[in-house]
Amino acid sequence: MPPHVHRAAAPGHPSRGGRRRDxxxxxxxxxxxxxxxxxxxxxxxxxxxxxxxxxxxxxxxxxxxxxxxxxxxxxxxxSLDLPVPHLEGLPLRDKLVALVDQIRHRGQDTLLHRLLAGLVGEAARRPHLVERFEETVVAQRRRAFEQALSEGVESGELRADLDVDQAIEMLTGPMLSRLILRQRPVDSAAFAESVVDMFLNGTRSRPGR
Amino acid sequence: MPPHVHRAAAPGHPSRGGRRRDxxxxxxxxxxxxxxxxxxxxxxxxxxxxxxxxxxxxxxxxxxxxxxxxxxxxxxxxSLDLPVPHLEGLPLRDKLVALVDQIRHRGQDTLLHRLLAGLVGEAARRPHLVERFEETVVAQRRRAFEQALSEGVESGELRADLDVDQAIEMLTGPMLSRLILRQRPVDSAAFAESVVDMFLNGTRSRPGR
Amino acid sequence: MPPHVHRAAAPGHPSRGGRRRDxxxxxxxxxxxxxxxxxxxxxxxxxxxxxxxxxxxxxxxxxxxxxxxxxxxxxxxxSLDLPVPHLEGLPLRDKLVALVDQIRHRGQDTLLHRLLAGLVGEAARRPHLVERFEETVVAQRRRAFEQALSEGVESGELRADLDVDQAIEMLTGPMLSRLILRQRPVDSAAFAESVVDMFLNGTRSRPGR
Amino acid sequence: MPPHVHRAAAPGHPSRGGRRRDxxxxxxxxxxxxxxxxxxxxxxxxxxxxxxxxxxxxxxxxxxxxxxxxxxxxxxxxSLDLPVPHLEGLPLRDKLVALVDQIRHRGQDTLLHRLLAGLVGEAARRPHLVERFEETVVAQRRRAFEQALSEGVESGELRADLDVDQAIEMLTGPMLSRLILRQRPVDSAAFAESVVDMFLNGTRSRPGR
DNA sequence: TATTAATCGAGACGGTACGTCGCGTCTTTTC
DNA sequence: GAAAAGACGCGACGTACCGTCTCGATTAATA
CATH class of the missing domain: 1.10.10.60 (Homeodomain-like)
Known part of the structure; x- marks a missing residue:
């Protein structure tokens, strides 16, 4: 009988007798x-x-x-339910914009971002928290990004040699840094669009090309 | 005799008499x-x-x-002294790589990043801390980026309509997110190079090349 | 959930639930x-x-x-238990001597007197402490004195117009002053006897008696 | 050059040079x-x-x-100057009343008594303070009492075998206890009179009077 | 239906850190 | 030198949370 049987009363609990958790x-x-x-x-x-x-x-x-x-x-x-945006049938740019902008929306009232900010500090010394953070928040978003980017590569829209991991950092980093680290609000989708456009087109001037 | 005259003994303090702070x-x-x-x-x-x-x-x-x-x-x-890298005479790409990679180096032994991570949480409710954070850490780096990017625009290497603020987010966000939020080490300059290359060239496939 | 419910767990406390104070x-x-x-x-x-x-x-x-x-x-x-001396059947003088001398004994090892001395200073600005001091230490002793003196009056041994309050001050004051204020030890019952005798007989010379 | 030369600069100080204490x-x-x-x-x-x-x-x-x-x-x-009452020529009872009542007057506004109360606690562990207390406050009063009482004995008004020390305790104790220990105000000279009368006459009923 | 076992509320418990205050000493500059 | 100003080491104050631990009272499944 361990001192803490956290989540022990979860469904499938074998115990007999005893009050159920409310x-x-x-x-x-x-x-x-x-x-x-x-x-x-x-x-x-x-x-x-x-x-x-x-x-x-x-x-x-x-x-x-x-x-x-x-x-x-x-x-x-x-416990925050994270609505997955509808991407079906959208062009690549719009998919990416939707995904990047979703990061912003997930923190309604900036609640989520404050929360994340709070966790960042604690996470410093608790590796398992970082892992859980990754699982909980990062992983599923990651999959959506991976899918969109892979499709882009397959369709020839994106370079064949694209490093997907790196690309995800490029797309999500600016928004995360802005919202969580610098704690500045992002009011419109323009930020996400700008990130995606730079990501896709780069910033070199290409007059004769 | 105010209860707290923090930093009162800073240089330029007009008071006479009284033991100096050690x-x-x-x-x-x-x-x-x-x-x-x-x-x-x-x-x-x-x-x-x-x-x-x-x-x-x-x-x-x-x-x-x-x-x-x-x-x-x-x-x-x-109090950490932040070495400004030598950029004079370098090509634009190398300048940007140096600046982005400097973010990584500034947290020797990840000390700085841990430290920042710890502050992020506290900052959530203390706006003045965020400001000081900006001043202390962000501002001077920002200026270096601004200069490099402006030069790039003037020289015609970068698009004339480049949004410099946005560009800085694009360049620094991925590294910051990786180091501070996700607390993953970055071992080589490859990450910075990758960021800069994507930033400059974009990720679209360009058949004509 | 008041911040301080001191002595809330005293006997007769109606609350249910919650661990009892040890x-x-x-x-x-x-x-x-x-x-x-x-x-x-x-x-x-x-x-x-x-x-x-x-x-x-x-x-x-x-x-x-x-x-x-x-x-x-x-x-x-x-919390010091204060033994009440047996006075039953004693002559008035002996009762008073016993009561006065008890003041001395109550501070075994001078502990109590030191303690009282310490409180005297604090009490200066905390009226409620003085009250509690009165209740705790003075009151029950007072009653014993009152009884003995009243009996003395009734039996005709003491003057009918005796001011009982004043009399108590006369009997206890010298011992208290000596023990607490002047912090001088009193080693035998002789002091108490002397106090009581002066109290009863006065100090006038009475040649014709 | 001891670290503390307390009172060294008092009048008559032999040092030469240096600013005088104000x-x-x-x-x-x-x-x-x-x-x-x-x-x-x-x-x-x-x-x-x-x-x-x-x-x-x-x-x-x-x-x-x-x-x-x-x-x-x-x-x-x-530093409180302690006015010595004029006793010359007064009858014994009045002398004693004046002396006892002076204890009360010395603490104008109860200042002195509060002060003494504060010292009592500290004195517990600083024997030298008690001594100084005795010297400063008790001693000169004591002498006045001694003189009055001795005169009373010599004149035959008081018993020849009077224990003067004890008598002083009897006279001063009640007032001190009341003012300092119990911190109760004494508003008129009645208290002192009552103390002195009990002291002189005792409290026994004396049918033949 | 009675038993049994876990939950619930309340709140005490051992810790640990907080930020403040006062003591008595020291250093520095000015007079 | 003394005086004003104030930093310094020390150590207690009373408060606030943490995470654990009793309590008596409930509440459900088992016997």
Whole structure:
């Protein structure tokens, strides 16, 4: 009987007897965390006590579900549903613009970005958090980018020797840096368009070409 | 006798009388902070007590100089001297590669990047920290980029309608995102070269070449 | 969730739920405080940290029970059990001597008197401390004196117009002043006897008697 | 050249050369201390910084004169001029009442008593302070009492076997205890009269009178 | 239906860091 | 020299969270 059986009461739990975890508490906690972060509460400000209070739940009820603050915030992060944009049938440029601009939209009210900013610091010494961060946030976006770029290569629109990984960094880096590191708002899709156009066409002047 | 006249003893201070702040203490404290951060101590782990102890100084002596941990770390950050690379006479591509790759070098041992990562979270709710961050770290790099890009435009190598701000995001974003947000090492200049080449040439296939 | 509900877990507390305060901690803390004071540690020397350490308890555990040092010391003071002397059947003079001399005995090892001396200074600006001091230390002694003196009046041994309050001051004042203010030891019951005899007989020479 | 040459620059100082200590500072400091204590500032509240500030003097100037807070407060205490009441020609009872009541008057505005209360605590562990307290406050009063009582014995008014020391405790103790320990105001001379009358006549009922 | 076991609320507990304050000493400049 | 100003080392203060641990009261599946 380990001291913490986090998520032990998840579906498929073999135990017999005992009260079930209240699924409403799960939701209330995550929502409370998100709400607080959205209200300008930094990662460090966000205390477990505050979250529990806001969720109308005892502190232990939070700890029963998530080992610590990072895990909680990460879960809150993961609980945001991330709408995948419709790319079917769009031309390559528009696909890429949609994907890049989606990064901006995912942080409604800049909540997500603040949240990510908070995690960045903690992540410094917790490699597994970085991994989870990658899985949760980066991975699926990555796949969408990979697909769009591969199609571009196959269709001949993009160079055959394109380094896809590198290309993804090129496309996502500017937006991420702007939103999370420099914490500046991006108000329109113009930023994404500009990034994609530079990415596709480069910046050399090509008069005679 | 204000309770906190931080940095009051800075150069040019008009006061007469009173013991001067020991400049050795300033250095010792900043170095201690940097050393600890460099040794894998995260922003949250870094306690004022630890810094003071390492610096061989009383805790109050730290607080006399910096109001709190964030201010201290920011100062430590600013105290890193940032070598400006020699760009004179280099072709545009090499200039840009040097500038982009310098971002990587500035965080020797990833110290600076860890440090920045730690600040990112705190900065979320302290706008003035973001500003200071911009001034301290971003501004002078920005100027170097601006100059190189402007020269490129003037020489006709870059498009006349280039949006310089946007271009800087394109060049620095990928590296920053990789080093700070995703906390992945970048071992060679190849990354910077790749970024610059994509930036200059774009990624479209160009059959006529 | 009030920040400080000191003594909330006292007997008769209606709350349900929540871990009970460890009564062993209460005792350990009070004993630690008394021990330290008894070992020659002055009121100012007595640090909360030291008390907690000696009691084998976290500092917060002390603060959870008593708001600050004064409250703690006062509680420690109150925790001394004060043996009430057997007065039944004694002649008036002996009753009074026993009561006056008890003041001396209550501060075994002068612990109590040192303690009181320490409180006197703090009490200067905290009226409620003076009140608590009265309740804790003075009140029950007062009642014993009142009873003895009233009996003396009723039996005709003492003047009918005796001002009882004043009389108590007369009896206790000299001993208190000597022990606490002047901090001089009183080694035998002779002092008490002398006080009582003067109190009863006065000091006028009475040749004709 | 000892680190502290307290009071070295007092009148009669043999040194040659160097600036003289400003006697106005002496006064200003003592007055500041007394004023603060009089305004309800307890001994613990009274910080050297506050005193210096109020006196319009640097903190070091205070320390140059008195080694620490206790010494300063004690000096402030001593600086109060203590009017000796005119006893010449009064009957014994009136002499004693005047002396006892003088204890009350000496603490104008209860300043002195608060001050003494503050010292009591510190004195617990500083024997020399108690001594100085005795010298400063107790001694000269003691002599006045001794004289009055001796005269009473010689004149036959008081018992020949009177223990003078004990008698002084009897007379002063109640007032001191009331003013300093219990911190209760005494508004009229009635208290002193009552003390003296009990002292002289005792409290036994005396049917033949 | 009774038993049993896990959850829930509340909140105490040992830690650790925070930022402030006061002490008594020291250094520096001016008078 | 003394005086004003103020830095310095030290150490206590009281607060705030952290993550763990009891409690008694609920609540569900099992026996």
């Amino acid at each position: 699924p409403a508490a799960d939701r209330a906690i995550l929502e409370a965390a998100l709400a607080l972060l959205g209200e300008g509460c930094s990662f460090a400000d966000l205390s477990m006590d505050l979250v529990a209070q806001r969720a109308g739940v005892a502190r232990a009820t939070v700890y029963r579900r998530w080992r610590n603050k990072e895990e909680l915030v990460l879960a809150a992060l993961g | 400049p050795a203490a300033d250095r010792a404290i900043l170095e201690a902070a940097l050393a600890l951060l460099g040794e894998g101590c995260s922003f949250a782990d870094l306690s004022m007590d630890l810094v003071a102890q390492r610096a061989g100084v009383a805790r109050a002596t730290v607080y006399r100089r910096w109001r709190n941990k964030e201010e201290l770390v920011l100062a430590a950050l600013g | 009564p062993a901690a209460d005792r350990a803390i009070l004993e630690a405080a008394l021990a330290l004071l008894g070992e020659g540690c002055s009121f100012a020397d007595l640090s909360m940290d030291l008390v907690a350490q000696r009691a084998g308890v976290a500092r917060a555990t002390v603060y959870r029970r008593w708001r600050n040092k004064e409250e703690l010391v006062l509680a420690a003071l109150g | 006697p106005a500072a002496d006064r200003a400091i003592l007055e500041a201390a007394l004023a603060l204590l009089g305004e309800g500032c307890s001994f613990a509240d009274l910080s050297m910084d506050l005193v210096a500030q109020r006196a319009g003097v640097a903190r070091a100037t205070v320390y140059r004169r008195w080694r620490n807070k206790e010494e300063l407060v004690l000096a402030a205490l001593g």
